Amino acid sequence: MxxxxxxxxxxxxxxxxxxxxxxxxxxxxxxTSQKPRPVIDAVANYYYHDNANVHRGVHTLAERATESFEKVRTKVKNFINASSEREIVYTKGTTEGLNWIARSYGSTHLKQGDEIVITYMEHHSNLVPWQQLAHETGAQLKYIQLLSDGRLDMGSAEKLITDKTAIVAVAHASNVLGVVNPITEIANLAHKHGAVLVVDGAQSAPHMKIDVQQLGADFFVFSGHKMLAPTGIGILWAKSIFLAEMPPLEFGGEMINSVELQQTTFKEFPWKFEGGTQNIAGVIGLGAAIDYLSAIxxxxxxxxxxxxxxxxxxxxxxxxxxxxxxxxxxxxxxxxxxxxxxxxxxxxxxxxxxxxxxxxxxxxxxxxxxxxxxxxxxxxxxxxxxxxxxxxxxxxxxxxxxxxxxxxxxxx
Amino acid sequence: MTLSKLNNLYRQVILDHAAHPRHYGTLKDSKEQLELHNPTCGDILKLEVILKDNWIDEIAFSGSGCTISQASASIMTVEVLHKTPVQVEKMVTAFSELVTGEKTTGVQELLGDAMIFEGIAQFPARIKCATLAWKAIYQILQKAGRLE
The missing domain is CATH 3.90.1150.10 (Aspartate Aminotransferase, domain 1)
Known part of the structure; x- marks a missing residue:
């Protein structure tokens, strides 16, 4: 081999x-990972041959760009075994995905006295958004302890995750300790107490088969650039029931249905989250990266x-x-x-x-x-x-x- | 052996200062104190000075950091002791120009032993390590209202 x-x-x-x-x-x-020639070529070819804005032109290039852009959603869906491509939201990266969950889902669901449970091994991007959310809502932030070899202390998890817990947020794989966390077990614990589970997949998606349904996660986020794709493209996956009710955070072009002087209706998810011109070349590059990884x-x-x-x-x-x-x-x-x-x-x-x-x-x-x-x-x-x-x-x-x-x- | 290049960075004087830092510790009764962090590497530098008349009468630093930041702090404390804030300001500028390779000549007298850091210009990622202590002395004098 x-x-x-x-x-x-x-x-x-x-x-x-x-x-x-x-x-x-x-x-x-x-x-960040390096980029193979097929990814670099895909991005270059897009700019050489197909560049246009998506979802808003009737001309041929716009059609082509839109088709490639939306096709990648299906590739991502298959890559992580989501149940629908509509559960795939394009982001700038893991950090943006986690911030959006905290700001969109978090601030509409948390109240004073609720608890957010994370772990001591979290990257700042899966820590600071929750800390800020706790400050804003009056929720409490709690940390699951680690065992001496760096693995999660599941006994501590069982103690900390209670009926007060609204959100559990955990790294799938640590960016420091080289451990992979037992997500399914944590998902069961969270769900038993009515909490949702957010999984930071930045260090797992590039290195192992991801099946979000089997993991039992409610949200799963990752970055393209750690898995051969360009920087500036990432994925927020969430179960449809959450995406349907979450308010968008970026208002503007692309994400609206109709705009009147005093009110606006938004597109359906995932498009309601994707305000403004997206990182189209990044999406194309991510598609090529997924093809490359899947071929191996x-x-x-x-x-x-x-x-x-x-x-x-x-x-x-x-x-x-x-x-x-x-x-x-x-x-x-x-x-x-x-x-x-x-x-x-x-x-x-x-x-x-x-x-x-x-x-x-x-x-x-x-x-x-x-x-x-x-x-x-x-x-x-x-x-x-x-x-x-x-x-x-x-x-x-x-x-x-x-x-x-x-x-x-x-x-x- | 490419590690021989490392000798340009880790000169004997630097290694000696890092292993036996001068003025390491704290001062009793220091009025001027400052703590600086290097957010990319987690280095912490605490600096204290006692100003008397118009010069630095006593100085001490503590904290943790790499060989370069510790040695630079140690040498800085030696070089700025008993100098006036105006002199120190000139030294800080000269040191910054030295380590970035902008101006390496005619500053020997001003910088003294700190000239040893000239080689760091070849290691751009480490410039911040060397300048942390110098930034601290500048800021502490500024905070004390001793700079124009």
Whole structure:
């Protein structure tokens, strides 16, 4: 399988370059993925041949653009197994999707004394919107605890999710700890108490098969740019019953039925949410990305990434002074590996790795409450995608060892 | 060995200051205090000064950060001690121009040991680490109403 998967690297022109005289090893995929040629071509072809505004022209180009734009809704629907394409709302990305749910669903459903339950591992984008919503409505924000290996403490979840809970919002996969959360179990808990479940799929949709119905989520959001598509396009999926009653947040062109001097009627969902000219090229790119991923198969991607982790994790744990956050069992660890190297600051490590061609992220990963919870100020994060190879794994390990050696007389 | 380039960044003086920072800690009775965060990496820098007549009489910093930000803070405290706010303002500007590579000559006398950060211009992502402490001393003097 490895050999065949390695062939996909050829589709990513950006990966064929040297950085600081070393072959580039791109391990910042949790921040954004690289784009394969078919996605870049789809966007370019759209601008070369089909560019027009959607839903408002009778001319041929407008027809073509509209058809491609709406076709992608069906692709997304199939990609996450939604029950209808009308449940697919185009957004700018995960952050916008979560903000819309908080502002549209949240502010019309929450009242003083209600509770919102999230977890300590949330990215700021699945935390700040709920915190702000709590401030506005007088609701209370509660945090599910983590176990010592970084997995969710389901006992804590059971205690916190009660009849007072109106919304539960959880990351499907952590952007730091490399854990995948038991969404179905959390959905059952939430539903038992009459709460809705919002799932942040930013780190799961690119890496595993998503079936929103099987997960039991009520809302599921993700970004295109972490799964080969351009930046600036994302998806908000919600069950029809919620989308039907949620008020739109962006008023203007495109989303209206009829406008009179004193009142306006809106289109049906999903179009009522899509005010103004949309990111049409982004949508086309997302369609091409979904085609590309589906041709490989999401199950295969997940298995392959696990094989990389099975290779890497034991090697990392052998390095003295290196601490990995999250589960140490490769079977339970996704392709996101956060670590620290002795007392070395993550930024120093990241610069040293960059000097050896290895691109990683260093910092708090937009998860300050999690850093505080774990008692660290920052971490290094290496995050993999299916186009990474076992050579990449080896180059990372080698680079970490050389970094340790370089700083050995100082702070390690 | 590409790591040899790292020597341009992590010079011995820098490593030494990071491992043994000067003026690290807090001051008794300091009137002027400031805390700065580097939001992208979570670094925190607390700076305190005591101004006497028209110069910096005592200075201390604390917090956590990378080698570059800690060393830069340490060297900054050494270099600005007993200088006047007007002199410090000139140093802050010169330091900023030095690390961005805009102006690297004729500032040796003004910046002293802080010249060691010249090499950081080759590492654009780390410029912010080096300038945090200098930003802090500027802001603290500004807050104290000691700058024009």
């Amino acid at each position: 490895d050999k065949k998967m390695n062939d996909y690297v050829q589709d990513f022109p950006i990966l064929r370059q040297k950085v600081n005289d070393e072959q580039l090893v791109y391990l910042d995929n949790a921040a 198969g999401m199950e295969k991607i997940e298995l392959y990434e696990r094989s990389l982790v099975e290779n890497l994790l034991p090697e990392l744990l052998k390095i003295e002074g290196l601490k990995v956050y999250g589960p140490l069992d490769p079977v339970q660890h996704s392709g996101i590996i956060s670590f620290n190297l002795g007392q070395l600051h993550p930024h120093d490590v990241a610069t040293a790795l960059d000097m050896q061609g290895v691109a990683v992220r260093a910092g708090h990963h937009c998860a300050q409450p999690l850093m505080e919870y774990l008692g660290v100020s920052a971490m290094v994060r290496a995050s993999f995608y299916f186009y990474n190879t076992s050579e990449d794994v080896q180059q990372l390990v080698k680079a970490i060892k050389a970094t340790k050696e370089f700083f050995k007389n100082d702070t390690v």
